[in-house]
Amino acid sequence: MSAKQAIDLKKTAIDWLGILPFLLFAVMFLIAPTLYLVTGAFLNPAGEFTFDNISGLFTDKILASYWISIRVSLASSLGGAFIGFFLAWAVVLGGLPSWIRSSLLTFSGVASNFAGVPLAFAFLATLGRTGLVTLLLRDWFGINLYATGFNLLSFIGLTITYMYFQIPLMVLIITPALDGLKKEWREAAEILGATNTQYWLKVALPILFPSILGTTLLLFANSFGAIATAYSLTGSTFNIVPIQLYAQIRGDVLHNPNLGYALALGMIVITGISNLIYIWLRMRAERWQK
């Protein structure tokens, strides 16, 4: 090995040394602890190897709960992404006073992690059957919200509630991307005859697509793993995976932690797949980037 090669090698080693702390951290506090889960998914309560837990996932009930989870996560991530995008658009490009932007951003920091019991209660107190808005609608406008088929304790209700933290998360993450849209792109499109809509459809949205996609994935994972809110809100009825999982790990009744681990493994796999889809979509969408 020549001296030059040695220098190159040393350089490579130093390159890797730079993210060693991170890798070490990830292994110690994220990956290694999770390995228990992965192995646990293949063990029975007596500690023997088995595929029972994995095959246990493929029962109607559990498949149904994955399906509901995916739907809720999709709905709340798409809804959150959509509305969050509009809000971010409003404060970045809408020509509003700058204090609105900074208030919204700090607010989003708090609200993006407002979850669990307090959030569930807030929505019960707002849109529940005796909630503030429900009663106001009834007393002031004579509208019986629940007669319209609305129910907070339902798919739509849960989605609305989840969006309370999904929207702010979208706002926080997509704002910098919107900041990155160049004024010249809009003007170039406009002077070429494009209307506002054409500009957004043909230029701005395609450019933002990778960021929007990435954030939506984050939102998806965010609600896919969320439990506390759903549990507090519709604990006894809503069959999402994290609730199933907690039931197996924590429940007074069901209690089969190994099946719980298999459920968690399934969640990681689904997130992994959605990540792969994301990477694939992003590669397609980013052909025009370095």
Added chain:
Amino acid sequence: MSFLELAGIQKSFGPVQVVHDFDMTIEKGEFVSFLGPSGCGKTTVLRMIAGFETPSGGTIKINGKNQESLKPNQRNIGMVFQAYALFPNMTVHDNVAFGLKIAGMNKAAVDARVKEMLGLIHLGHLADRFPYQMSGGQQQRVALARALAPKPQVLLLDEPLSALDAKIRVSLREEIRMIQQQLGITTVFVTHDQEEALSISDRIVVMNSGRADQIGTPFDIYNKPATRFVASFVGTLNLIEATVVDPASNRISIGDQAITLREPLGPVKAGDTVSLALRPEAGSIAESAKGDTALTGQVVSSNFLGSVIRTRMKVGDPVISFDMFNAPGLSPPAVGDVVTLRFTASDLLIIRE
């Protein structure tokens, strides 16, 4: 009636007025440059023509039609930006096709026109590249093709060359001028590079703090600057303070050397100071000072610029630069040499203000 008319244009941003009473008419097919230092309002005027800014006063007419109520996307104007502003998500082809598709042209016609445009800028072979895969000069040519594709009435270019390398700047500006003449398109070109403006324009507007100081052909702007600002901004200039010796005979002295001017000095008396301008390229070195239009001085520095050698000599207090063409056989004046610069009396302009 001119093709593009700007009459009494005003523009204020909040309390600050950045364009004052700007009048100008541009004929069909003319190439006009706005030349001026940074912040003088060039971009602002251009953007008002494009419709991105609303004038605070005055009217803009294209082909006789008042543009006031028209949005940018209704004006049929082509525009090229300093930072190219190509759509990064589209190939070269799609960028050029953008305006055509918007106009509802059918696919075959679009493809034909794009091909024609890319031929015009010699980039037919790169139609499938994305902007990031091309050099700045190439990107700017695509931006030009994109602006020209929908056959706009007017082409606006806002410092299209200033992000480019020296060599590419020169070749691209020639290309732009050629294409403009070929298509006969009315063009407004913004720059702060005087050589650029001089070399490609039919007429130049020299702007200073939101006002048009002078409007004229490159030759007039260079040789008959209307104001001190124009004189000093356009080209390199010796500004020399001279002392009036005899107003009647137009005689002045520069560092004790007396010279008789062609132009009358105006209402001055002996001993007054007048400002004179002399272009470095105006004179040439002579063996001796024959006649009165010559100055003798000592060489302070001599700078090889390639085709030109710029020498600075001290004539009393004033330091005067002059240029001579480089020639392989020629040895440039050395520092300390005493040389005589001869020129025509009419080369010395009196700057009045």
Added chain:
Amino acid sequence: MSFLELAGIQKSFGPVQVVHDFDMTIEKGEFVSFLGPSGCGKTTVLRMIAGFETPSGGTIKINGKNQESLKPNQRNIGMVFQAYALFPNMTVHDNVAFGLKIAGMNKAAVDARVKEMLGLIHLGHLADRFPYQMSGGQQQRVALARALAPKPQVLLLDEPLSALDAKIRVSLREEIRMIQQQLGITTVFVTHDQEEALSISDRIVVMNSGRADQIGTPFDIYNKPATRFVASFVGTLNLIEATVVDPASNRISIGDQAITLREPLGPVKAGDTVSLALRPEAGSIAESAKGDTALTGQVVSSNFLGSVIRTRMKVGDPVISFDMFNAPGLSPPAVGDVVTLRFTASDLLIIRE
């Protein structure tokens, strides 16, 4: 022993070799420019000197000391980048003080030196500004002061002017040269602007595809280009294909007009083609073609560039450009005119390759 020695420098990125066998020595206090087109390896060589890239072969010595084992922060080299690279979070003062504080200088000494440096670049009054509050030219001057403050052994500048406006570019390059001479600091300057390189360098290295095509003074580079590449890259050049008429008497013909060259033609025979180079500024227009070193042709275009008027005339097939100084009284040749260009026979260089 030279101050900065590059011997047999090689650099490959993966399989691609971008610098080949680069040799050069730079004396203490010398100002050397690397001139060449984009991608030719100028930055790469500079970065190897600075220690940001490791050469794949060859040695770099500064003041006799091999730099191989030294990291960038141990080399005591000053560097100025194209994009200024000021620390956005620090004021002008703090930017300039950065290297001094790192060197462990005490506060009083730091302040004194920063003051001195800001004086040098005439920005003493802006010490408390942040970079974003200043123009590009000002920022680049701060970057220069920052690089110079720790008294580096060598100053490296990578296209420090290319992001700036035409006018500022010229004034700042003169300032850089003045400061460099004042401090006597050994300097390597990268540019692709030939006028820039010619005007401020002691010596120029013209690079082409990772190789040094020619190393020499600006005068030599311009007037005695070693290769066709150097000749065409540096300055504007007419490249003319001529037909050998009589090798013995060095007689050739350009578009049917015969000319006798000074230089021997070498091993050619009548009817062969030779390439000749002629600078546009070499000739001048004459009333008639006296003697044999003149060419007559028809004017194709005439372009006013300010101080210079560039005319292109057709001499048979070849088109030849020539420059004349502008003068207010002078009317440039009109298209269609027939003119005669006279020059010295030695102005015509034979390009051999």
Added chain:
Amino acid sequence: AAEPSAELIAAAKAEGTLTTIALPHDWCGYGGVIEGFKAKYGLTVNELNPDAGSGDEIEAIKANKDNKGDQAPDVIDVGLSFGPSAKAEKLIQPYKVETWDTIPDTAKDAEGYWYGDYYGVMSFEVNKDIVKESPKDWADLLKPEYANMVALAGDPRTANQAISGVFAAGLSAAGGDVAKAGEAGLTFFKELNAKGNFVPVIGKSAPLAQGTTPIILRWDYNALADRDTLAGNPPVDVVVPASGVVAGVYVQAISAYAPHPNAAKLWMEYLYSDEGQLGWLKGYCHPIRFNDLAKNGKIPQDLLDKLPPAASYEKAVFPTLEEQEAYKEVITKGWDTVVGANVQ
């Protein structure tokens, strides 16, 4: 009753700390019980997650097998069925308290691995501001006047308390036939849900007061404690239904990996002493030695007066472990198709 041995006390004091888990202070008077234990023996009590469920308690033992830190529980208090399963998994260790003999045989592991600690009956906790006429029996809950009102205290797929609620409703509907009660419970809730009376929110204090869940099916001791806490805002009625009275038994055990085994044993001694038993009773729980204490006249009259009428308890059904397994199976498997399925 007999006192713990001096050696045990000394050994426990040497350990200094007892780690408990899942003991909410207003659950069965645990707040007072813990205070009493601390006062009597001077040990520190380290309370882990008071809000945990039985499964959490078991998992906490497993997760902390090698951990002697503050995270490892010494003792657990879990639903009846967890006793035998924890024993099978070797997560608990045997110990017989001094009062062992006075604990009914039906409520203890013969080897002393676990033994029942207290019980209560399933009741209706009613917000009187919203519900003018309290329901008296399970069948009443189906009346239209209780639309959007009835909630369980947990998820019947996971929470013992909630599953007992379903079972109790079924027991009433099945006329007391334990074997059919599971199915009947599901049917009952299907109807409750179809009528729009069922609110699928976990019932607890805040939604009760706020009005989302004005009727909660809970252990009577929880309902009573909550009534006291709310102190009339809103007024709360606790009703033991006329039929389908189901008792739920929790069991106490010592972790096999207890970092403080002696403190744990001392804790057991305290709980099963007269003082400890009365502590639970103060929290409206019937301690497992209730009959023994009553027989010996050890229960102060004012405590007895606060309890729901003894008559309600006479009808109480104590499902056996086997019965529990059976109805749990039916209810947990069937719940989604009965109620969960239409909430989507």
Added chain:
Amino acid sequence: MKTQKIGAWIAVLFGASYFIIPLIATFEFSLRMRRGEYSFDAYRSVFSDVQFRESFSYSIVMAILTIVFGILLVVPTAYWVRLRLPQMRPFVEFITLMPLVIPAIVIVFGYLRLYNSSSFIPFTGSARGTDLLLMFSFMTLSLPYMYRSVDTAMRTIDVATLTEAAQSLGASWPTIMFKCIFPNVMSGVLSGAFITFAIVIGEFTMPSLLNRPAFGPYLQLIGANRAYEPPALAIIAFAITWASMALLQLVSRFSKSAPSKP
């Protein structure tokens, strides 16, 4: 232009009502502790609870520590990945996504098995050690947000050139990191810090299973057993978190090191 502004206002007003009305409803209920009239009794009750004060200050201290160490971990990593290992970005991004989907309870059980009192690294052997472990767990939970916001901020500066400029002036790695990179990604660091702060204040599972007296478990406990205090607590936590962020932003605005760009 005009319609756009109207649209923006509509979006913001809609967003504001969606976000604020549930808080108002919560607030309204928290005022009903005294029968028949509105009062701040619930707040009085909360503030007079020692456990509230203790758990809240514990969580605030933990939040600050988590932010500091999180920054120390994430900023250099994001920097290095951009500078030297761009090909590693998808990998690092995936890792930072994991905490969103791996249930906290799974992670914390893993901790208890790996770092228990009889393991090689007995974090749980002492209270301080457990605090440390808890802090690492918070860092894990905030990783997805912290990494993204810092990485986004880094995109806006020319990391490579600034680094080389500093190096040529003799700067060592720590100097480059702390003097030249950090101050220039402050905006991203701040928004990451905000989210981290909110996460730490609200997190229940980790501190509960590691048995540390944090605010999350306290909130959960009160929520289970009280009617009026939980909404009061929610409002208080929301307000304090928001106020802390505003404070943080104010502090950073007035510190000379991070000028706001025009």
